[in-house]
Amino acid sequence: MRTPFDPRAYQIAALAGLLAYGMAGLAFEVSIARVGLLLATALATQYVGGRLARLPRFDPRSALISGLSLCLLLRTNSEALAAGTAVVTIASKFALRWRGKHVFNPTNFGLVAMILATHAVWVSPGQWGSAAFLGFLVACLGGMVVNRAARSDVTLAFLASYGALLFLRAGWLGDPMSIPLHQLESGALLIFAFFMISDPKTTPDSRAGRVLFAILVAAGGVFVQFRLYRPNGLLWSLVALSPAVPLIDRLFPGCRYHWVGRARIPARPRKGVAHAPTLDLLPQLPLGRTRG
Amino acid sequence: MRRLSICCLSFLLAGPAAERAQAFCGFYVAKADTKLFNQASSVALVRDGDQTVMTMANDYQGDLKEFAIVIPVPTFIKREQIEVTDRALLDHLDAYSSPRLVEYFDPDPCQRMEVGGVLGGAPMARSAAPHRADEKSLGVTVEARYTVGEYDILILSAQESGGLETWLKENGYKVPPESPKFMLPVRLGTVNAKGPQELFVYALTRKGRVETTNYRTVRLPTGMDIPVFVKNEFGRFYKAVFSDQVRREDMRAVFLEYAWDMGWCDPCAAQPLSREELKSLGVAWTAGAPGQVTPSRRPAMVGGAGDVFLTRLHVRYDASHFPEDLVFQETADRTNFQGRFVLRHPWQGGETCDATREYRRALVDRREKEAQTLAWLTGWDINEIRGKMGNLAKISETTDRRSWRSLLSPF
Numbered sequence: 001m002r003t004p005f006d007p008r009a010y011q012i013a014a015l016a017g018l019l020a021y022g023m024a025g026l027a028f029e030v031s032i033a034r035v036g037l038l039l040a041t042a043l044a045t046q047y048v049g050g051r052l053a054r055l056p057r058f059d060p061r062s063a064l065i066s067g068l069s070l071c072l073l074l075r076t077n078s079e080a081l082a083a084g085t086a087v088v089t090i091a092s093k094f095a096l097r098w099r100g101k102h103v104f105n106p107t108n109f110g111l112v113a114m115i116l117a118t119h120a121v122w123v124s125p126g127q128w129g130s131a132a133f134l135g136f137l138v139a140c141l142g143g144m145v146v147n148r149a150a151r152s153d154v155t156l157a158f159l160a161s162y163g164a165l166l167f168l169r170a171g172w173l174g175d176p177m178s179i180p181l182h183q184l185e186s187g188a189l190l191i192f193a194f195f196m197i198s199d200p201k202t203t204p205d206s207r208a209g210r211v212l213f214a215i216l217v218a219a220g221g222v223f224v225q226f227r228l229y230r231p232n233g234l235l236w237s238l239v240a241l242s243p244a245v246p247l248i249d250r251l252f253p254g255c256r257y258h259w260v261g262r263a264r265i266p267a268r269p270r271k272g273v274a275h276a277p278t279l280d281l282l283p284q285l286p287l288g289r290t291r292g
Numbered sequence: 293m294r295r296l297s298i299c300c301l302s303f304l305l306a307g308p309a310a311e312r313a314q315a316f317c318g319f320y321v322a323k324a325d326t327k328l329f330n331q332a333s334s335v336a337l338v339r340d341g342d343q344t345v346m347t348m349a350n351d352y353q354g355d356l357k358e359f360a361i362v363i364p365v366p367t368f369i370k371r372e373q374i375e376v377t378d379r380a381l382l383d384h385l386d387a388y389s390s391p392r393l394v395e396y397f398d399p400d401p402c403q404r405m406e407v408g409g410v411l412g413g414a415p416m417a418r419s420a421a422p423h424r425a426d427e428k429s430l431g432v433t434v435e436a437r438y439t440v441g442e443y444d445i446l447i448l449s450a451q452e453s454g455g456l457e458t459w460l461k462e463n464g465y466k467v468p469p470e471s472p473k474f475m476l477p478v479r480l481g482t483v484n485a486k487g488p489q490e491l492f493v494y495a496l497t498r499k500g501r502v503e504t505t506n507y508r509t510v511r512l513p514t515g516m517d518i519p520v521f522v523k524n525e526f527g528r529f530y531k532a533v534f535s536d537q538v539r540r541e542d543m544r545a546v547f548l549e550y551a552w553d554m555g556w557c558d559p560c561a562a563q564p565l566s567r568e569e570l571k572s573l574g575v576a577w578t579a580g581a582p583g584q585v586t587p588s589r590r591p592a593m594v595g596g597a598g599d600v601f602l603t604r605l606h607v608r609y610d611a612s613h614f615p616e617d618l619v620f621q622e623t624a625d626r627t628n629f630q631g632r633f634v635l636r637h638p639w640q641g642g643e644t645c646d647a648t649r650e651y652r653r654a655l656v657d658r659r660e661k662e663a664q665t666l667a668w669l670t671g672w673d674i675n676e677i678r679g680k681m682g683n684l685a686k687i688s689e690t691t692d693r694r695s696w697r698s699l700l701s702p703f
Contacts, residue, residue: 027511029625077625119499122623129508130544178615183506231505231621 008061011195015068018136018191022072028127034082035071041086042067049094062106063090069107069195074114076121085114085121099249104242105199112239123232128187136187153207155198157214162189165222192234204245206254213248216241323390323561324530324631332490334382338574339497339622345574349382381569385494387562389550389604391512391631393526394559398639401651488543493605493618496575501551501625502603504618508545509605512537513669517634519662519681529633532670534606539671543613550604551629559632575600601626636662 019035022028046063066089076082089110093102096109114121128136166180183189197203197217204210220237224230326332338345495502503509513533522529537547554564567578578599607618638655663681667674 026508075623075625077627120624122621122625124503124505124509124623126503126505126507126509129541176615178612182615186506231619 006061008065012061012064012068015065015072015195019068019071022127026127026129028072029075029124030071034079037079037083038070038074038086039064039067041083042070042090045087045090049090053094062093065195066090066093066106066110069191070110072191073107073111073123074121075124076114078120081114081118081121085110088113098246101201101245103202103245104239105196105202108196108235108238108242112235123235125186125188125232128191130182130185130187136190152198154203154210154214155193157211158197158218159193161215162193162218162221165218169222169226189234192238197234197238202242202245204248204252204254206249206252209245209248209252209254212252213241213245216244319395319559323387323392324527325390326386326490326492328527328531329490329534332492334386334492334494336382336385336494336496336573337502337620339495339502339620340575340577347377347382347573349379377572381565381573382494384562384565384569385573385602385604386492388557388560388564389494389552389602389630390561391530391549391633392559392561393523393633393635395520395523395635395637397637398651400639400641401647402641402645488608488610491607491609493603493607493620495603495605495620495622496554496570496573497601497603497622498577498599499622499624499626500601501548501623501627501629502605502620503548503623504546504605505621506616506619507607507614508541509548510537510541510545511548511629512606512631514630514632515634516665516669517636517658517662518666518669519659519677520635520637521680521682522633522666523635526633529666529670532672534608536669536671538608543608543610546605546607546618548603548629549606549631550602551625551627552602553626553628554600554602557630570600 019028019030023030023032023035042063043060046060047058050058067086070082070086070089074082074085076085089106092104092109092113093106096103111121111123115123163180163184166183167177169175170177170180197214204213217234217237220241221234224233224236226233230236326334334349336347338347493502518529534547538545554570557564565573570578607614636658639651659681663674663677666672666677
């Protein structure tokens with residue numbers, strides 16, 4: 001039987017393409033050596049974590065996605081801190097779990113944890129500018145098609161609610177609409193919407209839950225950005241709201257997402273509902289030992 | 293939570309300095325300072341944690357009675373927090389951080405075999421005409437009024453920018469209709485500005501470089517070899533470089549011209565600011581005796597104060613390309629960066645040896661490359677540049693004519 005297409009393959013290609021464009025066209029402050037370091041560290045941590053968690057085989061895809069995301073987002077003068085961030089990022093997948101799901105998007109957690117802990121790493125949300133916006137959008141939408149809307153509801157709900165909040169704010173302040181439009185024309189925003197908040201492993205299981213989560217993250221991002229005046233409001237918002245996902249799952253139970261073949265198993269046994277993992281899934285692993 | 297508290301606000305009016313220093317990174321020749329640009333505003337932002345001290349200077353031409361500068365501040369500020377300061381402070385910052393031209397002299401090829409290679413509200417004037425009763429209805433409140441130096445200062449608060457615009461219009465201040473949104477402190481300029489404006493931001497921070505979060509911050513080209521004749525027209529050259537970069541970025545970027553630890557410089561377009569000067573700008577965190585150099589720094593230059601990182605940003609903006617006010621963030625990046633252009637004077641000695649011919653050959657290539665670099669940087673016509681560079685033979689008439697002719701023969 002033909003193996004279903006894994007959307008992570010597209011994600012890896014898209015992120016690698018964006019990184020190549022960023023380095024060649026936008027002079028990102030990330031060297032080839034830094035890219036190598038981040039990817040190698042992420043993969044090594046995945047390998048070690050997988051061994052410790054006794055995963056049956058080494059799967060580099062999630063670690064590659066996290067590593068490439070770090071290449072796009074993480075900035076620091078220190079190679080040690082760069083490697084440290086990659087370790088924290090991947091290790092969080094294995095260490096911070098709740099009912100078989102990791103709590104935080106790994107890249108999101110790694111970045112925020114290191115920003116808080118070291119004050120020597122940063123994220124440059126302005127690095128994309130707005131000139132590349134359209135090309136960017138195409139790449140991201142392409143990902144959505146490939147995903148076959150697997151979890152694009154969270155992305156769409158987030159973009160819609162974030163955009164609505166920006167326009168509402170502009171209307172309230174009497175600002176020209178060019179301001180919220182400019183705020184939406186952001187490469188950093190698209191990266192967040194298509195590659196971070198959309199992470200099916202850290203979003204609620206049900207569609208209603210995901211939409212609620214997306215709206216909350218958008219509102220939190222606006223609050224951090226325009227009330228607290230902190231940059232990277234969306235990263236802070238997502239990391240702050242991720243612990244609420246188990247609660248949302250309790251309120252709106254749904255099917256747990258699994259990568260290969262997008263097979264689903266119920267998150268929790270529900271009365272009167274039979275549930276069994278599909279064949280291409282690993283045997284049900286004990287708590288804390290599912291694939292990342 | 294209040295994120296930004298402006299504890300000192302300094303208004304300056306109009307505003308010169310040039311030194312020559314020799315240093316490791318070439319012999320300093322000239323700089324391209326802010327006076328090259330018309331309609332330029334300069335602002336120094338001293339940022340420490342959540343506290344910001346801002347010093348501003350505007351290039352305003354016209355009747356002073358009509359000059360007003362509007363600066364929305366995020367929190368109420370008191371009279372003691374506003375002072376008029378000396379324009380020389382910003383001039384010194386400008387001189388210290390300007391893009392610079394340096395020169396090298398090729399060694400005698402007979403002594404060394406290598407050639408080329410890159411080494412590495414002002415007078416819110418008679419303002420406040422009689423207060424109108426509908427200020428409140430416009431949502432505008434005059435919180436306080438002061439006279440500081442020669443300026444009358446009103447502290448206004450407004451819930452909405454539209455109300456503030458109406459208030460300004462009714463009180464005799466024109467606000468251009470294309471800019472109904474009111475400006476944040478970083479988006480300086482008079483409310484009546486015509487055409488694109490230049491803004492220079494000097495950010496003095498503890499941690500590292502400052503960048504914009506809602507626009508790209510782009511490093512200007514640096515370290516490039518350009519033809520020697522540029523020495524006489526460096527100002528014109530730099531204006532062309534900047535304009536060309538603005539064009540390439542579709543006028544949607546903020547440009548980094550300088551990022552350096554204030555403890556030193558190399559080469560120095562001007563000495564670093566002293567502790568006293570930094571203190572006047574609002575730097576409260578430097579320790580040690582006045583003028584003391586941090587011992588761990590390179591001993592190249594004197595007079596600076598450690599622990600202060602200077603970022604110089606240059607932006608050309610108008611309402612359509614910069615719809616949103618600039619938003620900054622301080623990064624932990626302490627990588628030094630300077631706008632620096634290099635002149636290389638050919639060896640003009642008369643000695644001949646085997647290496648001379650090789651040197652001449654490389655020199656022809658080098659000069660062509662310099663011409664192309666200059667054309668790329670400025671958009672100037674390549675043939676005009678070649679013409680201005682003159683004939684290499686004329687430059688080195690004293691050299692061995694026989695080897696020179698053999699060099700030219702392939703052409």
